[in-house]
Each structure stands twice: as C-alpha cells, then as structure tokens.
Amino acid sequence: MQDKRITSDDVARLAGVSRSAVSRTFTPGASVSESTRNSVIAAARKLGYRPNALARSLTGQQSGLVAVVMAEFANPYESQVFYALTQALQKLDKVSMLVTPDESGDINNSLQLVGAYQVDSAIIAAGSLSLQATQICLTMGIPSVLMGRDDPFGKICSVQTDNRMAGRLAAEHLVNSGAQRPAYIGGRPDGQASQERKQGFFDSLRDQGVEPLGHCDNPDYSYQSGYQSALELLQRRPEIDSLFCAFGAMDAIRQQLGRKTPQDIQFVGADNVPMAEWPGYQLTTISQPVELLAQAVMENLEIILTQGQAMARSRRVAPWLVSRATTRNA
C-alpha cells in the first residue's frame, strides 16, 4: 500500500549510509564492506526498495529493454516464439517489448515509438517486414538479431532453424515408412525457410533413391492457402502417396478428398504446433526448437552488446522429428 516511491535516498537514510553505498550494493561487483552491504540490504528489504531501472538507464547503463518485432500473431508458432523470447529475456532480468505494424501495415511508427524507450537491442522476426525493420533499426543505431531469415546485406546476424535438416528428417521418415511418391507443399515461394526445407527434402529423397513427385508453394503460408494448394496439387498428381506440408494441406486432403492416413497417404507436418499432438491429429512433425532458438538469440544478443554487432555469427538450430501415430481416429 505504500503510495510514495522508495528511492535510494530513503534506503540510505534508514541504513545510515550514503546514496553511493546503496548504489554499490546493488551494482554487481562493486566494492562495499560486508557490514555496509548488510545494513543496506536490510533497509532496502524493509522499505521494499527496488532500483528504478529507468533512472539507471539514464546514467549510461543498459536499459534492459529489448524490442521484439513481429508482424503476425495469428500463427501459433509466432506467439510461441514471442513467449519463449520473453521468458528467456526475463531470466536475464531483461524485458521484451512487442513491436507490431500499425493498422496500415507500417512498422516505422511502432519502431519509432519503442525507439524512444532506448531499447538496448532488437529481435526482428517479422517475416516479410523484417527487411524494412532491419533497415530502420540500423539507422536508429539499435543492435539487432534477425530470426527466421538471413540478412541479405550481411549486416546483422541471424538465428534460424536448420531448415535443410528439417527437410531431410521429413524425407527419411517418409521413406522409412514406405513412401514411394512423396511431394512437398511449402510456404511463400520467396520465403527462404520454405526453399531450404524443400531443398533438404528433395536432396534426401534422391539420396535414398526416391524421386520426388512434385511440389507447390502457397502464397502466404496461411491455412487457407495451404488448403487450396493441396487440392490443386493432388488433383494434378493423384498418385502422390506422402506429403511434407502444414496443417491446411493435410486437412484438405483428408477432408475434402477423403483420403485416409496412413493407408492412402502419409504426412509429416512442417511445424510442431500444439495442435499436432491433439487426439484428433496426432501428426508426426518436425519440431520447431523454439526454446533453443530463443537461447541462441540470447547468446547472440550478449555478444552484440558486449563485443559489437560485427562479432556475432549467424546460427542454425537443429530441429528434430516428433513421431506420433499418423492416423486420425475417425
């Protein structure tokens, strides 16, 4: 119920020391005598004192604020990533600030806004917006890490899933399960991740002596668009017996075309979204190693902040196969 904010001055007075002493007590690795430290801690606890992070950052310290730029939250994968990032940051006593484009789809205003909060760094995971966001962060002088794609200009480091490996894992699983005529339905044709997945998938198939039967992209990686793409592809090539794809495509084939799994067709999902393990789905998927990605981002952030933007290297995180019964109960 304390109405007034407790300042270091209050603590100092109660502890009978100077403000400097209080500050030192809360500065890791500063030089304070045991007795001083103890009385300060005691006074601080009694008063419920916490250093004002805003005031601290004004003295040249890091603010502890990290911007997370994301354009999409509809896809559960995105929100999972955001949650994981926030958790990881919290563990380092940092705080995430979500930055989203405004209604017109523009990211600039929002970035300007959080820029005013002196964020130490930015994590850019905004899909199609990421290039623009990267540019803006660079000109604002905010050290940044990209997620989910490379920086085509090679200016900043990135963290992403090893998509080729994801493709290979999917291919191996399908072939091991007896697939003979596999196909791929991917995301945006211009999406780096989708391209890499496809490449890994096809490479591995050929290595195993299986000829991939076809592939198609879906314009925006949405459920609907995957649904459509799958219908078209399967109408063109009805002999396809297995697919590496996302949920939309799978539902289309099972529901619209009435194909049964695994008798008629087999699937590996491209995203280990929570839905994949629901009783109705039980879909074998390639995991998106969200926590590991977040961890890798934290490590790069650390490097960037202490040694500079140039010292951080891009990183790939290995996904793995999550094997589940592929049959639907219906």
Add this chain to the structure above:
Amino acid sequence: MQDKRITSDDVARLAGVSRSAVSRTFTPGASVSESTRNSVIAAARKLGYRPNALARSLTGQQSGLVAVVMAEFANPYESQVFYALTQALQKLDKVSMLVTPDESGDINNSLQLVGAYQVDSAIIAAGSLSLQATQICLTMGIPSVLMGRDDPFGKICSVQTDNRMAGRLAAEHLVNSGAQRPAYIGGRPDGQASQERKQGFFDSLRDQGVEPLGHCDNPDYSYQSGYQSALELLQRRPEIDSLFCAFGAMDAIRQQLGRKTPQDIQFVGADNVPMAEWPGYQLTTISQPVELLAQAVMENLEIILTQGQAMARSRRVAPWLVSRATTRNA
C-alpha cells in the same frame, strides 16, 4: 547510422532556441509560437530526434509502459488478447510489457522485475494467477485492471465478456436450429466465466421451454481435457443432440464417436478462435470480442490514471454469434 544519441540540446542548438522550447514543442498543448515550433520540428527531423521516453518519465511524467500479466500463451485466445492489447496501447503511444510466471510458476519475481521499470499500470489476465498478481500489484501501488474475471475483493475494476449473454446466444441458436436435448461442456469448475456461460445457456433454454440434458466441466479448459469430458458425457447421455462447448469436445465427438454434424449432433463453439473458420471446421461460435475488450481496457486505464483506481467501473462486453456452416466436409 548516427552513433550518438540526439538530445533536445542538439535540436535546440540547431534550431537556435532553448531546450525549453524544444520540450514545449513536443508537449501537447504547450504554448509555443508557430515560428519556434516550425524551426524546432525542422531541426528535430533533420537530426532524427525523438524525446527520450525514459528521461521524460523521470520528471514525473507517466512512463507509457503498461505491464500485461499473462500465464498462458498456448491457448490462441490468450495470444490474440495480448496482440490486441499491444496494438491498442501502441495507438495511444504506450508500450506493453509481457509479464509471465517463471519456470516454477511464480509470478512475483517477474512482477518485481517490470515493477522496476515504473510501469504506469498493469493489465492482469493471468487466469488462475490473477488473484496473486492483483495482490502484488496493489502492494506495489500499480493501478491495475483485471481481465476475464472479477476481483473478489472489489478493489479493482475488471473487463470481461458478457458470458451470460454468450450462453444465451448459444442456446437461442441451437434451439432455432431444432435442438431438443442440448448439453454444456465448460471450463474449470471454479472458473467464473464458465459458470456464467453455463447459467446463461441453461436459463435461456428453460425460457424457450427446452430442458438442458446435462453438463460437465473440464478441469483445465485444455483441448485434451475437453476431449475426455465429452467422451464421458456422451457415453452417459447418448441422446444428447447438441452441445455448447470448445474444440476438444467437438473433435472427440466427431472423431472418436463418429457422430456427424449437423445430422447427429450440433455444436456451438465457445471461442471464436481462428481455427473455427478453417475449411475443415466452419464452426458456428460465440465470438470473443477481443478488440472491444482491449478497447474497454484502454478506457478503464485512462480513467484509473486520471481519476484514480476507485473511479473505474467494471465492464461487460457483448459477444455475438458467428454463424457458419456447421457441417464438416468429410
């Protein structure tokens, strides 16, 4: 590429005015002459200046930071809410800070952390954790708004969906569609929202002369638990011909029990999650009016901040029926 941060001093110098003039230019409703304002704006633009929000908040201004306390992101409804809140805050030049419990499920440390950032207020939507969070925010002196439940102590205001109305809408829809033996599968037995929904549902049924056939709760409102509950209920009362429930229950009945819709059984979903409109589902649902809820929260925040915690009143936001083809294509 500018490396040094631009301060109001820089702008003042370039514009040939004082720091005060710069400050006034960026203070809505301050008194500056047109000519001064213009030259300041020009200089600021040229330098890429934005007032430092952290420094500003040190002068007694509001920080513009708002904590959003949430315990769950797995449920797409939660992340939708967070996104909507962030967007709404951004529109008011405010920034959201997500606060989540740490790995041990404790919210205190996280709250302490963001408390150090002098948040102006907190939005508490943490389900089962919200009572604890509310308590902590109160003792830290952070004005708060609850989402999705009432404060049992009546200390702070809340914003929530009108759950009784949701229940009534569902009942009317089912009866209009010819339902005779409806049942309800809800969330946590202790959950206020679920209880209210049930009450509205049953009241409306009785008003229409239809006797509800049964109901059950599911312990944690998860997909799995709804799935189980539905199987049990339907085994006990196989004559049930319609349900107001969530996804898990619906999938269980269609897939596990093989009941067809709408011939064998009809559904109204309790959440208008994105999935509801997927081609595979096309489920009629009660909307969760997320944007309106966010808007209502903003309005309460405004009241709290300007007139004090006590002046804000709890608010109910009306949901509506989203009617879709209830048949699955399969």
Add this chain to the structure above:
DNA sequence: TTGAAAGCGCTACCAC
C-alpha cells in the same frame, strides 16, 4: 571502503 558532487535527458517553474 566511503561520501560528496556532477551529470544522464528531460520537464516544470520562474522570471523576463
């Protein structure tokens, strides 16, 4: 090890 004092960038108050 300690305290006094300067200063981070900003706004508010005060004379002009």
Add this chain to the structure above:
DNA sequence: GTGGTAGCGCTTTCAA
C-alpha cells in the same frame, strides 16, 4: 512566448 534553472533517481568519478 521564451530561456534559465532546479531537480527527477540513479551511477560514477574523485577525494578523503
């Protein structure tokens, strides 16, 4: 309407 100045809470020299 305008500029000087004090001060927000903190960390960090610098003497002691």
